[in-house]
Amino acid sequence: MVGGAARIPRRCPGVRHHRGRVRYGRAVGYVVATPVFEGPVDLLLHLVTSHEVDVLDVPLAPVVDAFLAELAGHRDEMALDTLSEFLLVAAILLELKSQRLLPGPDQVDDEEELVGWEERDLLLGRLLECRAYAGAADAFVVLSERAARSVPREVGLDDGFVVHAPDLLAGVGPEVLAQAYLRASAERPEPQVDLAHVTVDTVTVSETLVELVERLPRWGRASFRDLTAHLATRMEVIVHFLALLELCKLGKVVLGQGETFGDLRIEWVEEERLLAAVGAGGLVSEYDG
Amino acid sequence: MTDEELSRALEAVLLVAVEPVPPGLLAELLEEPAERVDAACQRLAEGYLAAGRGFVLAKVAGGYRFQTHPDLAPYVERFANRDVSHRLSTAALETLAIVAYRQPVSRAQISNLRGVNVDGVVRLLEQRGYIEAVGRAEGPGQPVLYGTTDLFLERLGLDRIDQLPPVEDFLPGAEVAAELEEGLRPTAGGVGDAG
Amino acid sequence: MTDEELSRALEAVLLVAVEPVPPGLLAELLEEPAERVDAACQRLAEGYLAAGRGFVLAKVAGGYRFQTHPDLAPYVERFANRDVSHRLSTAALETLAIVAYRQPVSRAQISNLRGVNVDGVVRLLEQRGYIEAVGRAEGPGQPVLYGTTDLFLERLGLDRIDQLPPVEDFLPGAEVAAELEEGLRPTAGGVGDAG
Numbered sequence: 001m002v003g004g005a006a007r008i009p010r011r012c013p014g015v016r017h018h019r020g021r022v023r024y025g026r027a028v029g030y031v032v033a034t035p036v037f038e039g040p041v042d043l044l045l046h047l048v049t050s051h052e053v054d055v056l057d058v059p060l061a062p063v064v065d066a067f068l069a070e071l072a073g074h075r076d077e078m079a080l081d082t083l084s085e086f087l088l089v090a091a092i093l094l095e096l097k098s099q100r101l102l103p104g105p106d107q108v109d110d111e112e113e114l115v116g117w118e119e120r121d122l123l124l125g126r127l128l129e130c131r132a133y134a135g136a137a138d139a140f141v142v143l144s145e146r147a148a149r150s151v152p153r154e155v156g157l158d159d160g161f162v163v164h165a166p167d168l169l170a171g172v173g174p175e176v177l178a179q180a181y182l183r184a185s186a187e188r189p190e191p192q193v194d195l196a197h198v199t200v201d202t203v204t205v206s207e208t209l210v211e212l213v214e215r216l217p218r219w220g221r222a223s224f225r226d227l228t229a230h231l232a233t234r235m236e237v238i239v240h241f242l243a244l245l246e247l248c249k250l251g252k253v254v255l256g257q258g259e260t261f262g263d264l265r266i267e268w269v270e271e272e273r274l275l276a277a278v279g280a281g282g283l284v285s286e287y288d289g
Numbered sequence: 290m291t292d293e294e295l296s297r298a299l300e301a302v303l304l305v306a307v308e309p310v311p312p313g314l315l316a317e318l319l320e321e322p323a324e325r326v327d328a329a330c331q332r333l334a335e336g337y338l339a340a341g342r343g344f345v346l347a348k349v350a351g352g353y354r355f356q357t358h359p360d361l362a363p364y365v366e367r368f369a370n371r372d373v374s375h376r377l378s379t380a381a382l383e384t385l386a387i388v389a390y391r392q393p394v395s396r397a398q399i400s401n402l403r404g405v406n407v408d409g410v411v412r413l414l415e416q417r418g419y420i421e422a423v424g425r426a427e428g429p430g431q432p433v434l435y436g437t438t439d440l441f442l443e444r445l446g447l448d449r450i451d452q453l454p455p456v457e458d459f460l461p462g463a464e465v466a467a468e469l470e471e472g473l474r475p476t477a478g479g480v481g482d483a484g
Numbered sequence: 485m486t487d488e489e490l491s492r493a494l495e496a497v498l499l500v501a502v503e504p505v506p507p508g509l510l511a512e513l514l515e516e517p518a519e520r521v522d523a524a525c526q527r528l529a530e531g532y533l534a535a536g537r538g539f540v541l542a543k544v545a546g547g548y549r550f551q552t553h554p555d556l557a558p559y560v561e562r563f564a565n566r567d568v569s570h571r572l573s574t575a576a577l578e579t580l581a582i583v584a585y586r587q588p589v590s591r592a593q594i595s596n597l598r599g600v601n602v603d604g605v606v607r608l609l610e611q612r613g614y615i616e617a618v619g620r621a622e623g624p625g626q627p628v629l630y631g632t633t634d635l636f637l638e639r640l641g642l643d644r645i646d647q648l649p650p651v652e653d654f655l656p657g658a659e660v661a662a663e664l665e666e667g668l669r670p671t672a673g674g675v676g677d678a679g
Contacts, residue, residue: 126597128655130578133597135654136585137577140640147641149554150542151305151564154502155355156412157369169377169419169444177445178454180379181386185402225652237652245662293536300538301556302563318563341488343495361496368497368513404611405635409502 125238208243216253216268224264290321295329309352384410388420389453393434395426485516490524504547545637579605580614585651588618588629
């Protein structure tokens with residue numbers, strides 16, 4: 001299992017299929033024949049990680065057909081969410097396909113290549129982050145199921161205690177009560193928020209890369225957790241992760257992971273030492289080939 | 290079931306019981322003879338007393354329940370009265386409003402409307418004398434139905450409950466609603482991403 | 485106040501509390517230093533565990549409360565007939581996870597990340613009391629920012645939000661990221677060293 005490749009390879013045909021759980025078309029009301037998925041993000045993940053299917057080979061037509069068939073069956077109750085999810089899936093597929101179809105520059109130096117990747121990095125970061133939250137959601141279920149086994153006492157006072165009936169209703173008139181009833185019973189109006197207001201996390205991979213190139217030689221060895229301990233947002237952590245992958249590809253660091261989901265170990269390597277490390281089989285990545 | 294298992298199960302069940310639980314019901318629940326359950330409860334009660342716990346297991350109205358040791362009443366009262374200066378929380382006020390306008394109403398009905406468990410709030414309102422049980426619903430479980438009390442009317446300066454203002458009076462008119470909606474609509478023109 | 489008096493008073497007060505009581509409030513009530521009260525609560529909790537009681541003294545959402553021992557869930561459930569059917573959907577759980585880890589966070593930010601409109605899910609989570617508005621973002625529109633509530637902590641059996649497992653633990657491993665990265669490469673050619 002412990003392979004001999006020095007870097008995280010760009011294509012790793014031997015990697016086992018990693019999707020732990022396949023959920024069958026729950027959120028999106030329709031099911032596409034081959035890749036069964038849940039929601040646009042999962043579909044996307046499935047498509048881009050499935051080695052049997054290249055993005056280029058996924059025809060859009062069956063996806064559309066399946067969706068239209070579903071739509072015909074549930075014309076009345078098809079939720080807006082479902083429609084928008086479908087649009088998103090279709091748009092992402094189109095984007096992926098167009099990216100693949102357009103010819104890329106033959107030879108680019110690393111810097112230019114990195115700049116070109118920024119957009120993709122954001123998407124990738126988002127995918128990774130969503131994956132992490134999906135994992136966290138599973139953990140919430142486990143935690144809450146465990147917590148639910150303990151039932152709290154919510155009985156309150158025994159009889160016979162003198163509660164010096166403070167007038168908790170001081171200042172509450174009939175109107176206030178009527179307003180409270182309205183608040184409690186009325187369907188609350190939901191303000192529409194313009195998506196343009198979104199504040200986007202703006203750390204870029206290339207900036208982080210530069211920062212890491214300055215920091216890492218001083219650290220020598222580091223664990224991913226230590227390296228990212230000071231970061232405030234999850235996005236920054238993910239961007240650091242992506243930057244490390246780039247550094248790995250550039251041969252500046254060796255990444256190792258003792259076990260799946262174990263902490264990532266990072267080692268800064270000078271060119272000569274890198275070769276030595278490879279020669280000694282010091283690589284720990286879990287890849288074949 | 291060993292004696293220890295029985296004691297533990299009794300402690301757990303009695304901890305969450307709101308009303309005193311008759312030994313017969315406990316026996317049925319734990320599938321043990323009533324005599325054995327009764328004896329176990331008495332052993333527990335004696336044990337708490339002997340160990341000088343802050344709570345006791347009392348037999349009240351034919352059932353067992355946890356309550357505070359009489360010695361500690363001053364602390365309990367201080368705790369219960371800690372919010373003398375406080376007003377009702379929003380949650381409590383909204384629950385009270387639901388009871389006032391929808392009475393008679395069950396806890397489950399209030400809970401449904403508010404989307405959260407309201408047991409604690411209902412109990413608080415009942416303890417403060419603003420609401421009281423006024424009957425039981427028909428059907429499964431026969432849940433207790435609550436209504437407001439005379440104290441509630443008095444505090445609100447009302448003579449009769451039908452003097453509560455009709456809620457329709459407070460619904461915004463159509464033009465106000467339209468205006469509100471307008472104000473919430475995203476502004477046209479590129480706002481761009483806020484940094 | 486002797487240690488024993490303190491323990492007894494704590495037991496009595498905690499028995500009548502309907503939600504977790506912060507050590508600070510207990511300290512104020514009993515006129516003792518918060519550290520001493522906290523230590524006494526911990527001693528009580530350990531004592532119950534060691535003695536194999538059917539109840540435990542747990543620290544949740546920043547306060548202490550009596551609750552049943554998890555072992556005894558079958559009896560308690562049978563007795564209390566608790567409705568645990570309020571399970572959240574996957575979409576709601578994932579949204580809740582985003583709020584929990586990124587709070588304070590706006591609906592639009594969640595929506596951006598999940599790629600779908602989340603208004604309905606956010607409203608559901610708010611109604612259930614798991615999240616609440618905690619402020620407003622600066623900038624145009626001043627969108628409402630959401631955070632998790634004490635009820636959320638209670639439901640997960642946590643004392644503080646930082647007891648959540650680090651989200652990094654859920655990041656996919658390096659090989660998955662590499663695969664994703666490969667799948668998303670903008671150019672088809674592939675430069676250099678494909679393994």
